Amino acid sequence: MIQLSGQSTVTYMQFRELLNSIDSKPGKSTLSDPGDWLQGRAMFGGLQTILCLHAMRSLLPDTPLRSLQTTFVQPAKSLQVTAHANIVRAGKSVTHVESRLLDDDNNVIALVVGVFGAARESQINLKPVQTGLGNGSQRIEFPTAGGVPSFTRHFKPVWLQGTLPFTGDTETHHIVQISMPGETDCNEYHVIALADFIPPIAICHLTNPAPGSSMTWMLEFLNEDYQGLALENWRVDAELMAAGEGYTHQSVMLWGPGGEPIALSRQNMVVFG
Template identity: 25%
Template sequence: MSFTQTLKDIEQNEWIDIPAGWLQGRTIFGGLVAGLLMHKAVTTINDPSQHLLSVSVTFVGPVQEAKAKMTAEILRQGKSVTTIEVRLWQDDAVQSILLASFGMQRESSIHVRNEIQAPDYPAVDELKILPKNAFAPQCFQQFELAWAEGHYPCSASDKPDFGGWFRFDPELHENRVMSVADLMILFDVWPPGVLPMFKSMLPASTLTWHVTYVHPIQHQIHDWFKYKVVTEYAGEGYATEYAHIWDADNRLIAISRQTVTVFA
């Protein structure tokens, strides 16, 4: 089953088939899981005037390439803001939970534009697109990444963090208008910020993920975006990091914060 067909099934059914080609080790890529949950939230609310404000995802357990049940509950629908919870179930257990707030734009006298400026990376055609080799997770095949700063994962670097350009692979994904579900999937393709410090291939996975959306998405899925991650703290088997995503015009789109489990 294709990714686009899975999205259509979410709109019509409670049970879906997780599409093939998205494995990350022995489980499904967390970005895809978050994107499926987000699509369920958007279609449940079904109100174009409600824009995503923020979302939190907890990856409770591993999601397998199999059938999954998705349930959604609108917790509160106020005059401006709607809060919704979506759960993904497999084997009669909750494996992932999304909690999101959508809201309508309101008039306000408060205006602050203290946004972090986009890094001045070289153009994509001046950089090398990372090869899709056998050592990369299966889900990596769905995207194109061009490293612009920092060290590669598992390079025994004495410093974490990196940044670069990224997008969906045009050879695998037909161009169309990007949704917030698409952006959730794309956003998560970068590995944890501490991975350059790894000396060998060892596990690291997101435990909790919070995203705040700054500017509405007005893009196609073939468009390039910039990404930069900063690790604030790592120790005792966990890491805390934040990241920003900008479009090609250096417009800040979203801010991410993750708690990562580290097995190195």
């Protein structure tokens, strides 16, 4: 158990324990307690998407995941949340599945659409290549105390380019090396968690703490090469594409520990500062 600033005592829960605690039925996945997987008063956004995917997988267990599109609606008003999933359309190769995450009062917390597609023969094969870090490399570790969101304790991030939130730095391209201590054998749920870790780059431009919140998030899986990879020394290349009127637009490229291109994401966020 740990005590978070301004919050009640919550349970430290390793990622694999969190996944094992999900109660699964066909088209339905329930998490009774997110433990310390929180960011402020809301559940970690990556976990919200993971729960919705978990419900989808009870209906479509084997088809490769190609993309997830999430809209974050509001924080849950209860510890327990349930994801309900249904198949929208099953085509010859591609299946669309919809999921809604609800709290105990049936408030919609998040909406997720998953697109699953069987592999097909194609003459087109293009893979991104990871670039080097260049001169002036650095290693800035993320703090583990001082009011940081509790979910961050499950990651070990090091900034190789860019810097930490609320430092007044105006760099728009961040590179973060990231691990999940205690976790082994990567699966698609780990990929989602890793891809959603990095804070909004825009808040690094601020000099005083200010809240922020994700509104929409799109995550595209480039392949299934992540299966079974070690969860050490992954790399996130993030870029703040635009910002204005309180809204920011950020892209991410996620690389495996050997430089494997794993996923692309685009996120629209609101920053109150």
